[in-house]
Amino acid sequence: MRLSEFFTFDEAGHSQTARRLGIDNTPPKQLHPSLAHVATGLLDPVRRKVGHPVTVSSWYRSPALERVLCGSSFLKRCKRLNIQPDETAWGDYLARKQHPKGEAFDLEIPGIPNYELALWIQQNLRFDQLILEFHERGKPGSGWVHASLSRGRNRNQVLTIGKGFAHQGLPDYGPLTHPKLLT
Template sequence: MNINQNLSPHFTLGELIHSDKAVELGIDNTPPDEVIERLKIVCCRILEPVRDHFHAAFKPSSGFRCPELNKAIGSGNTSQHIRGEAVDFEIPGISNYDLATWISTSLIYDQLILENYTSGIPNSGWVHCSIVSGKNRMQCLTIKGKSRQVGLIA
């Protein structure tokens, strides 16, 4: 596996599988081939359009997470990160609410979550976005702590 392999023009496999927590815990976060194919879809249909629209380079904070890593960070076993269908990210200098709003009206996605955003603090929280090869739900949520609401709430 070549971590420098481009999954799209501006995103590499290494960026989508890197995890400081995996390194810290000695977890092998190597994805199977079918997951790499899904990560290519995430890059081409979510990350590249976002980069093009905002004219900004950025690195995802979380892409693929193997089940062991996903459990170690306290995420559920149904997380789309395990299947390589989801990515968490933010763009420095762009409000995460504005980023999520643009995605909600411009892209096809399965699930879009504005996570831990605080109104008035533009770069608080992050955006989670997923896409599947079948029918995408176009589900939009805001999660803050244990509170979960339908829609994007600033």
């Protein structure tokens, strides 16, 4: 089933981790509108810009997959808020996450620096959240880009997150020496 010009329903639920662990990561039908909105609003424009197919590393995540991937973040949040890590706290945590709603994806494109991809999205597309994650200056392929788009209100929030830090906005590295997208 096609979600957009370039992306399919199967791609939205594709997860190597889910497959390896035997987790069903099939998006429920009620998320099709959100998945299609993300595909047409963010992923298709990126695909058009780069001029070749792109593979999303993580898009929809079932609650079971989200628990596997974000369990340590959940426990840290519980500790920080001084709350018990029970099912109620998990439900509250899960309700804040966008991957299980089909609204977010993580992306790396071989040959395109992640910093430049994040800059291009920031300058050209509408989004809810854009995060440059674990990128290291001078290492173009390091980290990945997380982006989300809601069918409701979008915050246009831009963050950079790394080991032990998070801050608003993208780093200012000055002019790009060999831009691939920003031409």
